[in-house]
Amino acid sequence: MFNRRQHLTAIALAVLGTGLAQAQDTVKIGVILPMTGQQASTGRQIDAAIKLWVAQNGKKVAGKTIEVIVKDDGSIPDATRRLAQELVVNDKVVALAGFGITPSAMATAPIATQSKTPMVVMAAATSSITEASPYIVRTSFTLPQAAVALAEWSNKNGIKKVVSLVADYGPGFDAEKFFTNQVLLNSGQVMDKLRTPLRAPDFAPVLQKVRDLKPDALFVFLPSGQGAAFMKQFGERGLDKAGIRLIATGDVTDDDQLNDIGDVALGVVNAHHYSAAHPSAMNKKFVADFQAANKFRPNFMAVSGYDGMRVIYKALEASKGQGGDALLAGMKGQIFESPRGMVLIDAQTRDVVHDMYIRKVERKDGQLWNIEFDAVKGMKDPGKAK
Numbered sequence: 001m002f003n004r005r006q007h008l009t010a011i012a013l014a015v016l017g018t019g020l021a022q023a024q025d026t027v028k029i030g031v032i033l034p035m036t037g038q039q040a041s042t043g044r045q046i047d048a049a050i051k052l053w054v055a056q057n058g059k060k061v062a063g064k065t066i067e068v069i070v071k072d073d074g075s076i077p078d079a080t081r082r083l084a085q086e087l088v089v090n091d092k093v094v095a096l097a098g099f100g101i102t103p104s105a106m107a108t109a110p111i112a113t114q115s116k117t118p119m120v121v122m123a124a125a126t127s128s129i130t131e132a133s134p135y136i137v138r139t140s141f142t143l144p145q146a147a148v149a150l151a152e153w154s155n156k157n158g159i160k161k162v163v164s165l166v167a168d169y170g171p172g173f174d175a176e177k178f179f180t181n182q183v184l185l186n187s188g189q190v191m192d193k194l195r196t197p198l199r200a201p202d203f204a205p206v207l208q209k210v211r212d213l214k215p216d217a218l219f220v221f222l223p224s225g226q227g228a229a230f231m232k233q234f235g236e237r238g239l240d241k242a243g244i245r246l247i248a249t250g251d252v253t254d255d256d257q258l259n260d261i262g263d264v265a266l267g268v269v270n271a272h273h274y275s276a277a278h279p280s281a282m283n284k285k286f287v288a289d290f291q292a293a294n295k296f297r298p299n300f301m302a303v304s305g306y307d308g309m310r311v312i313y314k315a316l317e318a319s320k321g322q323g324g325d326a327l328l329a330g331m332k333g334q335i336f337e338s339p340r341g342m343v344l345i346d347a348q349t350r351d352v353v354h355d356m357y358i359r360k361v362e363r364k365d366g367q368l369w370n371i372e373f374d375a376v377k378g379m380k381d382p383g384k385a386k
C-alpha cells in the first residue's frame with residue numbers, strides 16, 4: 001500500500017506524465033502576423049490561407065496533432081520579437097511563421113538562430129532576410145525577382161526613360177536598385193528615384209514630380225495594402241492621360257484591392273509570382289475553396305501562407321514531428337506544385353525559386369484580374385547572385 005505521501009507523489013507523476021504525453025502528441029506552430037494596423041490585409045489573407053490548408057489537410061501529421069497559434073504584432077517589430085520569444089519559450093513551438101513586413105522578420109531572426117527554430121517567412125520580401133538566420137526559409141518572393149523581370153520586359157517594349165517610386169525601407173531599396181540597375185544595363189535612362197514613407201505615405205508631391213519629369217514609364221513598388229490609394233491618386237492627377245505609363249511590381253495591383261482600384265488599373269503591366277487568375281487546375285480549386293470560405297479573393301500573401309504550411313507539414317512528416325535541425329532539413333529542397341505554379345525551396349539559400357509572370361490588368365466577367373502573358377521561368381533571387 002502507498003502511504004499518503006507516496007500516493008500524492010504518484011498522482012503528481014501521473015499528471016506530469018499525461019502532460020508530457022499530451023505535449024509530445026501536439027506540435028505547435030507559432031504564426032505572427034499583422035492582424036491590425038496598416039498591414040492588416042496581409043494578416044487577414046495569410047490567416048485565411050493557413051485555415052484553408054488545415055481544413056483541407058487535417059490536423060494530424062506524423063501521428064501528432066497540429067496546433068496553430070496566431071498572434072497579432074500590428075507590424076511593430078518589437079512586438080514581433082517579443083511574441084516570437086514567448087512562442088518559443090512558453091509555447092515551445094517547433095516553427096515560427098508569418099512576418100508581414102521586413103523589419104518584423106529581421107527583428108525575429110536572432111531568436112530563430114539562438115533557439116534553432118525554423119522560421120518560415122510568408123510575406124516579407126527583402127532579399128537579405130534569408131541571410132539574417134540559417135533557420136529562415138521563405139515562401140513569399142523577393143523584390144529583385146519582380147524588379148528584374150519587369151525591367152527586362154520594359155526594355156523589350158520600348159521603355160527607355162524611367163522614374164522609380166518605392167516605399168522607403170528594405171523591400172523598396174531592393175526594388176529601386178534592381179529595377180534601375182537593369183534599366184541602366186539595358187542602356188536606358190533613370191531620370192529620378194523617388195521614395196515615400198512606409199507609414200502614412202503622401203503621394204501628392206512625388207506624383208507632381210513625375211508629371212514634370214514626363215518619363216516613358218513610372219516604375220512603382222509599394223507594400224501590399226497601399227496600391228489602391230496610390231493608383232487612385234495617379235488617376236485623379238491625370239498621369240494616366242499624360243502619356244506616362246505605369247508599371248509596377250504585383251504588390252501594387254494586389255488581388256486583394258484590384259476591384260476597388262477600378263478602371264485606372266486597366267492595362268497596367270506588372271510582374272509577380274502569383275495571380276488569382278493563374279490558369280491551372282490547382283489554382284482554380286484554390287481560389288474557389290478560398291472564396292467559398294472567406295468571401296474575398298486570395299492574393300499573393302495568401303498563396304505564400306498556404307505554401308508555407310505545405311512546407312511545414314511535409315518537413316514534419318520527414319522529421320517525424322521533431323523540430324530544430326531535423327525540421328529545417330525537411331524544408332530545404334522541397335519542390336512542389338503550388339497554386340502559383342512550380343516552387344522550389346533552394347537548399348543552399350533557403351529562398352524560393354519560382355516563375356515570375358508578366359501580367360496585364362484586364363476586365364473579365366465584370367471583374368479586374370492580373371492576366372499572365374509572359375514569364376521568366378524558375379527564377380532564383382537575383383539578390384543572391386554575388
Ligand code: PHB
Nearest residue numbers: 101102124125223224251
Ligand atoms: C516587406 O516588408 O518585405 C513587404 C511587405 C509587403 C509587400 C512586399 C514586401 O507587398
